[in-house]
Amino acid sequence: xxxxxxxxxxxxxxxxxxxxxxxxxxxxxxxxxxxxxxxxxxxxxxxxxxxxxxxxxxxxxxxxxxxxxxxxxxxxxxxxxxxxxxxxxxxxxxxxxxxxxxxxxxxxxxxxxxxxxxxxxxxxxxxxxxxxxxxxxxxxxxxxxxxxxxxxxxxxxxxxxxxxxxxxxxxxxxxxxxxxxxxxxxxxxxxxxxxxxxxxxxxxxxxxxxxxxxxxxxxxxxxxxxxxxxxxx
Amino acid sequence: xxxxxxxxxxxxxxxxxxxxxxxxxxxxxxxxxxxxxxxxxxxxxxxxxxxxxxxxxxxxxxxxxxxxxxxxxxxxxxxxxxxxxxxxxxxxxxxxxxxxxxxxxxxxxxxxxxxxxxxxxxxxxxxxxxxxxxxxxxxxxxxxxxxxxxxxxxxxxxxxxxxxxxxxxxxxxxxxxxxxxxxxxxxxxxxxxxxxxxxxxxxxxxxxxxxxxxxxxxxxxxxxxxxxxxxxxxxxxxxxxxxxxxxxxx
Numbered sequence: 374x375x376x377x378x379x380x381x382x383x384x385x386x387x388x389x390x391x392x393x394x395x396x397x398x399x400x401x402x403x404x405x406x407x408x409x410x411x412x413x414x415x416x417x418x419x420x421x422x423x424x425x426x427x428x429x430x431x432x433x434x435x436x437x438x439x440x441x442x443x444x445x446x447x448x449x450x451x452x453x454x455x456x457x458x459x460x461x462x463x464x465x466x467x468x469x470x471x472x473x474x475x476x477x478x479x480x481x482x483x484x485x486x487x488x489x490x491x492x493x494x495x496x497x498x499x500x501x502x503x504x505x506x507x508x509x510x511x512x513x514x515x516x517x518x519x520x521x522x523x524x525x526x527x528x529x530x531x532x533x534x535x536x537x538x539x540x541x542x543x544x545x546x547x548x549x550x551x552x553x554x555x556x557x558x559x560x561x562x563x564x565x566x567x568x569x570x571x572x573x574x575x576x577x578x579x580x581x582x583x584x585x586x587x588x589x590x591x592x593x594x595x596x597x598x599x600x601x602x603x604x605x606x
Numbered sequence: 607x608x609x610x611x612x613x614x615x616x617x618x619x620x621x622x623x624x625x626x627x628x629x630x631x632x633x634x635x636x637x638x639x640x641x642x643x644x645x646x647x648x649x650x651x652x653x654x655x656x657x658x659x660x661x662x663x664x665x666x667x668x669x670x671x672x673x674x675x676x677x678x679x680x681x682x683x684x685x686x687x688x689x690x691x692x693x694x695x696x697x698x699x700x701x702x703x704x705x706x707x708x709x710x711x712x713x714x715x716x717x718x719x720x721x722x723x724x725x726x727x728x729x730x731x732x733x734x735x736x737x738x739x740x741x742x743x744x745x746x747x748x749x750x751x752x753x754x755x756x757x758x759x760x761x762x763x764x765x766x767x768x769x770x771x772x773x774x775x776x777x778x779x780x781x782x783x784x785x786x787x788x789x790x791x792x793x794x795x796x797x798x799x800x801x802x803x804x805x806x807x808x809x810x811x812x813x814x815x816x817x818x819x820x821x822x823x824x825x826x827x828x829x830x831x832x833x834x835x836x837x838x839x840x841x842x843x844x845x846x847x848x849x850x851x852x853x854x855x856x
Contacts, residue, residue, distance in 0.1 A: 491699050491709070517655070517690040518710045518757050519699050521683040525713045536681070538656070543649065548661040 374453060375460045376560035378442075380473030380500055381484030386510040387464055388417045389541025390484060390550070395424055395462070397551035403460055406453035410442050411466045427456040438466040439571050442474045450562050460554065471498040471572050475505075476565045480557035482506045482550075483534075487523045488514050494526040499569040502531045506553050508539045508546065608633060608687060608765045609671050611792055613654070616665030618816025619646070624666075626817055629810070633765065636793040638803045641812030647796045648693065650812060651768040654794065655690045656680065664815065684715035689762035691786065693770045696750050697742035703753065704738035710761050720760050727785060728756035731777045733849065748776050759785040766792045773799040778842075801838055804831035 381387040388409075395405055407421045407428045414432070421428040429452045433441035442465045453461035465474060475481030483504035485493065488511045494501055501507060507527050512520045520538070527536055535553065539546030576582075576592030591605040611631045615624035631637055639647045646664070653666045657680045660667050669675070670687070679685055699706060707721040721738065729735045731752035736745060745753065755777070758767065767786050772795070773779050779802065787793050797803050804827050811818045823831075847854045 488698050491701070513652075513692070514694065515698050516692060516694050516754050516757075517762065518706070518754070519697065521686075521713045522699070522706070522709045524683070525709075544663045545652070545656075 374450070374458065374560055375554070375557040376450070376476070376479040377460065377462045377482060377554055377557060378473065378475050378479050379462060379464045379482045379484060380470075380475075380504075382470055382486055382489065382497075383466075385484050385486035385489075386539075386541035387484045388420060390508055390510060390539050390547065391462060391464060392420060392424065393539075393541065393544040393547035394550045394554065395421070395426060396544075397547050398460070398554060399424065401551070401555070403555070404456070404458045405460045405462060406456050406458035408449040408452065408461065408463045410438055410445075410464065412438050417464070427452070427458070433466070437572070437574075439472060439474050443567065443571060446474075446476075447562060450560075460557075461560075462554075470496075470500045472569055473500040473504070474571065475499075475503055475568045476560075477568060478558050478560050478565045480505050480554065481568065482508060482553075484508045484510060484539075485527070486510050487512045487520060491519065491522045491526050494523070494530045497530075501527065503568045504531060504534055506537060506550070507531065507534045508537045508550060510539050510541060512538050513540055513543075608792065610669075611654070611766060612669040612672060614667040614669065615817070616653075616658075616660070616662075616667070618814045620814060622816070624816045626820060629817075629820065631792050631794070633790045633792055635808075636787065636795065636806045638806035638809035639794060639796045639812060640798070640803055640809050641818070645812040646815035647812050648770055649815065650810070650817070651690070651770060651794055651796055654766070655688050655768055657688075683713045686714070686762075687764050688766045688768060689758045689764040690768040691754055691758045691770060691772065693774070694750075694754070695747040695774070697745065697753075699742055701742060702738065703736060703740050703742060703745075706742055707738075707757065707761065710757060714761055716761055716763075724753070724756040724760050727759065728752040731755060731782050731785075752777050752782075755782045755785060759788070763788075765790075767794075769793065769795040769797075771796055771798065773797060773802060801831065801834050804828065804834070 379387055398405055405426055407426050409415055409417050410431045412433050418428040418430045431445055481504040483501050487509050524536055537546045537549050576594055577590050582589055593603050595601040613629040615626055617623055639650055641647050649664055653662055653664055654668055657668045657675050658666050679687055704721055707724055708718050711718055711720050725736055725738055732748045736749050772782055795802060803809055808822050810820050844854055
């Protein structure tokens, strides 16, 4: 089985791009399962199910959605196996866009909105820099010059990636993306590992502290001056 | 060098095949793309911009010099053969005019010296002048459009130029066409403006996402175009008077 991890900023068009890509894959007789991970709310499962795609939904609630995706990946893989799927597509919410739960043997797909401006690729981190495929959406809403600058910035952050210009409304780029999904390597859950560590935060806020005064905070804390240290017993 | 661009048929919105065999366009030719809104005009020139190989929703294929173009030509802006002026009226990038032009010149492998030239020519098309310290996002629709035109003309400077509804921004459209068209380029222009449509040698008529027919401009239409141009110049003169707060005299 192949596992595709798709990450993207909210509203970047992940679901729309995936719907078009899944249609192209269905035409080639692939059996697909989708796991849709979000933080608080989603109804995207209805759009996937409408295409006849078995869809598992996970809401991470108070947890970091990337952490949640990683430790639930076994469940998602079992879900896809139970449905005899050739391919599992995991669509993650991604909270801070510093990272995404891309794994070594899964295909990492970053979906990024071109209208957010040419500085965005410089701001987002491993979510972009460790992806195999970078799908740029909404390029039709900006000038060719801005598109070219955006593309150059993506290349500066990730020289190896394949860039695909997509449009969730017209389906542009989905045929090319479908071919990349087809060519993804075989996934091995038991042996696989992350490409980049997930962001960690191990402090009193993680367990529910509400007060803001620094005297109430314990754990590994990073000061605004850049120094990171352990405060506590 | 480009000797020809060829468009091979795809499908319309209902999935039916387009009825033309192929469309070949040579350097020096200006071709119009006309049709009602939503008929697929922009998608048609998008296919050319991307050098589609049956991998866009229309299924069309584009050949250069009769052959499937090299992948690099599709993606590397430094080798790109196609410049496109899209319908967008505003910039979304949060940077100054000169930063933007320098970045774009770098992407296209051009020198920084073009920056002043682009701004100079953009200012010949619009009303209130643009200066290089202005932020892109504060430019008006007309100023943005003028800058896009000059950017396409000098920085993207490519053998194929795609122009989408240049008439929409209230800029000097004939002057803009002059800047964009240069010598020996392949030009495709999407337009609703009869003046621009009749200026072309051929026009491709779109309907329901597909090419409906292609016809050549007749002598009668060319003569008519000259007449319309006189009226247009007069209208332009009057509009400028109104804009500048002057009384209109006969």
